[in-house]
Amino acid sequence: MREPTREQGLAIYRMMQLIRRFEERVAECFAGGEIPGFIHLSVGQEAPPAAVCALLGPDDLVGATHRGHGQCLAKGAPPDRMMAELFGRATGTCRGKGGSMHLCDMAHGVLGTNGVVGASLPIAVGTALASRVRGSGQVTAAFFGDGAANTGAAHEALNLASVWELPVVFVCENNLYAEFTPQSVHTKAGSIAQRAGAYGMRGVRVDGNDVPAVFAAAAEAVELARGGRGPTLIEAMTYRFRGHHEGDPMAYRQKAELEEWRAKDPLPRFRGWLGERGWLTDAERARLEAEVQAEVNAATEFARQSPWPAPEAALEGVYA
């Protein structure tokens, strides 16, 4: 069992804070009419991206989902340019062309959030193939949901990555729902990780709100991938505290279930783990959280102050 070092632990905690505060701010700005379009938040699901990406280097790649702000931040995408993209401003990572569901930052190895459920998996197979052919040693992590696991694209990608023993880590963030439909309605087998066996791949299911558990599984998976020993399917059991999209009244779930999961909030849990080791003192925590808050404030101000794209920019950039 590999555990995060003190340095890694603090970085992961800081990242989880950043994701949480960033997305809470996104919720406020969306409610206030500053962010247009559709927004899917991952509040409650911070542990998998933070722990997995802590094991990736700058050259490694991440395929994100429609619920992918956390995945992008964890891979190192800058919060200010991300926020500007969500605001639709010219300074956004995609110059306002993409928005929340189509947010890419190649400079930091983010292959894009994706509005087509399941589509990130085959693409991750491709980037991993390229790293093999080029001998670049890069690992690709492909995030997807429990709902995405049922798309044809997911099945084909898992099989192909396995057949070619590609350096991919498939990370299923199983939050128990596909939009408004609970997992029990869309999937018969209790576990998605168990499908790995059918593809001839390692599969492991972990408590996705438990940072050390996700970290340990991901550490092994990344190591194997980097060593040329093929892909792993990690199923991280987690939960989103907010609706499928902002504005979703969540009529489909019980209050008790939400309460139960709130008690398993990954942030205080990991804070406790760090505290037990004496790694996170109150002073350290206060400093770190203030830093994160300042970063989110700065990102929001950056987005607010940024210019709108010229309407005519809509016509540019169709071809390279």
Add this chain to the structure above:
Amino acid sequence: MRYVKAIADAITEEMARDERVILLGEDVGAPGGTFGATKGLLQQFGGERVRDTPISETAIVGAAIGAAANGLRPIVEIMFMDFIGTCWDQVVNQMAKMHYMFGGQVRLPVVLRTHTGAGLNAGPQHSGSLEAWAVHVPGLKVVMPSTPADVKGLLKSAIRDDNPVIVVENKTLYATKGEVPAGEHLVPIGRAEVRREGKDVTVVALSRMVHEALKAADLLSKDGISAEVLDPRTLSPLDRDALLGSVAKTGRLVIAHEAWGPCGFGAEIAAIAAEGAFRSLKAPVRRVTPPFTPVPFSPPMEKRWLPDAGKIAAAVREVCA
């Protein structure tokens, strides 16, 4: 009545009338659909006939084809038309061709509901208009209703049709209101509707652009230009007589749609007019379409991107000049 309610009413009435009608799709059951178009149907008709599916577009359409071949009349929903590529083999190679290639042995009374449209800042993967893809394929019928009355009447006709019918809705129309005739209301597939009579120019508009064309006609009447607005309603099979009749009467043609221009439906309309009404044309045909780029997310760019009444009126003024 709202457009979205007209859809729910059409499905309710047909499910009540014919127990072979079933409903399949992501979130169509218990949640009542992403835009509320199937609310209450699960409660009314039960889980055997109203089914929430996994996110498995190929399996959903394939299952509808099989169910239809075996005696049911399924209605399936593909949540956004942009996602139809994920199940395009089932749509094009199976659903569209089976009746023909099997010598008429199977009939596929499948209705595939989906929606298109920009205007909600939904970004490039959730705003496209791909109706031309479907119109290009023989064996599929394609309807694109612009009003609550039409969506109800056409959807009911689609459910009763023995062929696969793709019903292309528009997400920005769901909240719009309009009169819907009480009682049994059917709109025949394949019949266009003149939304406004005029004598100087025919504006053929699709889906939401019908409303923009009507606004444009108001603007133009102030300039003394009388525009006729024709809503084909069914794109395949197209009501050619209505189109050619209107062009013969007005002598000018402008076409407006939200899908891209190249190989878009407007190209087909223009070709039909050129083939069938060339001698009546007093001016070149003009198309009003968005620029040939994906739909951008950010509001100022999306606004620039979308065709609207102003752009339609400008095109009409050009051909009437």
